[in-house]
Amino acid sequence: MECPHLASSVCIVPDSTRFPNGSPSSWCCAVCRSNKSPWVCLMCSSVHCGRYVNGHAKKHYEDAQINSNNIKKSEKHEKEKLQHAVCMDCSSYSTYCYRCDDFVVNDTKMGLVQRVREHLQNLENNIQQFCCYFKELPAVELRSGKTAGRRTYHTRSQGDNSVSLVEEFRKTLCALWQGSQTAFCPESLFYVIWKIMPNFRGYQQQDAHEFMRYLLDHLHLELQRSYNGMTTSFISPDSSSISSSSKCCINGVSTVVTNIFGGILQNEVNCLICGTESRKFDPFLDLSLDIPSQFRNKRSKNQDNGPVCTLRDCLRSFTDLEELDETELYMCHKCKKRQKSTKKFWIQKLPKVLCLHLKRFHWTAYLRNKIDTYVEFPLRGLDMKCFLLEPENSGPESCLYDLAAVVVHHGSGVGSGHYTAYATHEGRWFHFNDSTVTLTEEETVVKAKAYILFYVERQTKSGSGTKL
Numbered sequence: 001m002e003c004p005h006l007a008s009s010v011c012i013v014p015d016s017t018r019f020p021n022g023s024p025s026s027w028c029c030a031v032c033r034s035n036k037s038p039w040v041c042l043m044c045s046s047v048h049c050g051r052y053v054n055g056h057a058k059k060h061y062e063d064a065q066i067n068s069n070n071i072k073k074s075e076k077h078e079k080e081k082l083q084h085a086v087c088m089d090c091s092s093y094s095t096y097c098y099r100c101d102d103f104v105v106n107d108t109k110m111g112l113v114q115r116v117r118e119h120l121q122n123l124e125n126n127i128q129q130f131c132c133y134f135k136e137l138p139a140v141e142l143r144s145g146k147t148a149g150r151r152t153y154h155t156r157s158q159g160d161n162s163v164s165l166v167e168e169f170r171k172t173l174c175a176l177w178q179g180s181q182t183a184f185c186p187e188s189l190f191y192v193i194w195k196i197m198p199n200f201r202g203y204q205q206q207d208a209h210e211f212m213r214y215l216l217d218h219l220h221l222e223l224q225r226s227y228n229g230m231t232t233s234f235i236s237p238d239s240s241s242i243s244s245s246s247k248c249c250i251n252g253v254s255t256v257v258t259n260i261f262g263g264i265l266q267n268e269v270n271c272l273i274c275g276t277e278s279r280k281f282d283p284f285l286d287l288s289l290d291i292p293s294q295f296r297n298k299r300s301k302n303q304d305n306g307p308v309c310t311l312r313d314c315l316r317s318f319t320d321l322e323e324l325d326e327t328e329l330y331m332c333h334k335c336k337k338r339q340k341s342t343k344k345f346w347i348q349k350l351p352k353v354l355c356l357h358l359k360r361f362h363w364t365a366y367l368r369n370k371i372d373t374y375v376e377f378p379l380r381g382l383d384m385k386c387f388l389l390e391p392e393n394s395g396p397e398s399c400l401y402d403l404a405a406v407v408v409h410h411g412s413g414v415g416s417g418h419y420t421a422y423a424t425h426e427g428r429w430f431h432f433n434d435s436t437v438t439l440t441e442e443e444t445v446v447k448a449k450a451y452i453l454f455y456v457e458r459q460t461k462s463g464s465g466t467k468l
Contacts (some may be wrong), residue, residue: 003097003104007088010042010112018045023110024090024120028426031056042116043083047090061098078408090276093117114171122459143259166222183435208407208419209288209357209452216257216285225257261285264349266389272340273325278330281348286355289314291373311337311377311453314358319345319387346389354401354455360409370412376448379403379442382455401455409451422448
């Protein structure tokens with residue numbers, strides 16, 4: 001149906017800061033918090049449930065009409081501004097007008113409806129791509145004995161040939177997103193990790209960053225083996241294009257792991273004797289950042305002894321030019337011997353999810369201790385442009401990242417302590433402490449002494465390529 005009300009009811013433009021976090025299909029109603037059949041108002045960007053759930057999207061429109069009718073006739077222009085008649089289904093992206101009581105097929109002169117539709121599709125495909133990818137994988141069919149031809153759900157009684165990290169990770173994500181229980185115990189995933197990662201067997205204390213890297217690396221390798229063997233369903237859609245992105249691959253073909261977390265560093269080494277310059281590209285899944293030595297005694301944000309260490313200070317320390325010491329002499333191919341040299345890192349390609357690890361554990365020959373310095377980090381708008389190799393090739397807002405999660409280590413020792421995490425969902429922050437999840441405030445999150453930070457690339461461009 002050609003709707004005549006779009007001009008007065010569609011006013012929003014695609015902007016990630018105006019929408020809730022997470023994939024649009026899982027957004028919750030602003031009134032009843034149901035995530036079934038979410039609809040977004042194209043006037044004010046508020047999200048409500050459809051008429052077959054609790055009907056809050058229609059009630060949002062009706063409430064707007066009551067407010068509109070209270071406006072004097074002399075304020076007719078202002079009355080037209082208050083129309084909230086058109087909304088979009090966050091799952092099917094179809095558009096509906098409550099004044100026409102029908103679905104809409106036309107668009108505004110500026111194409112705002114299509115731009116919002118494409119923006120929601122980008123949010124669905126990119127922000128939740130890593131989780132959705134594993135959730136939608138088919139169960140692995142393991143053929144051994146009585147289980148031949150059936151979808152196998154692993155137990156502790158099965159042998160080594162029946163374990164699949166990808167499969168158990170997929171099932172864990174499915175269970176977490178179902179939301180049918182207050183807490184989930186990933187026992188089968190834990191068992192598979194014991195099987196394939198000997199370093200993590202037993203019940204001793206382990207490092208969260210080391211575990212994350214082992215997990216991502218093994219997922220990546222298993223997906224690659226699936227590609228080299230029977231199927232290509234595990235491989236990232238981008239893996240077919242072997243261009244500059246291929247340098248981001250680790251050990252061959254790109255997978256969803258490198259497609260989401262993978263970036264590229266350029267490592268420049270210059271010989272101080274003859275001036276020979278050596279460059280090479282290194283793929284990365286995360287960046288490990290030193291806390292600058294001048295900040296290591298400042299343990300809280302409000303402490304008065306000097307300036308606060310910021311995340312930008314740590315990034316700058318990582319990318320600054322440094323002279324290698326005597327134990328790291330560079331083998332110069334022109335001088336034919338090891339020489340003093342300088343080293344500098346540039347970021348050539350940023351990932352979709354930027355994982356930053358703060359190196360809080362300091363190791364010496366006789367001592368192991370924790371650096372308990374508070375590091376200030378932004379919740380929104382982390383700008384990485386100044387750390388890029390070719391910043392002029394990036395748009396003014398294409399290098400902005402928003403915080404999605406923080407891992408925190410509690411305790412003073414290397415071999416002891418406890419991990420908790422903060423994560424955002426639909427605009428609200430939650431604190432995850434073992435089986436307990438509590439709602440928390442942004443002010444609490446920014447005071448945390450972060451160990452690992454996960455930043456998600458901000459979506460700033462519509463599908464049509466128009467800058468907004």
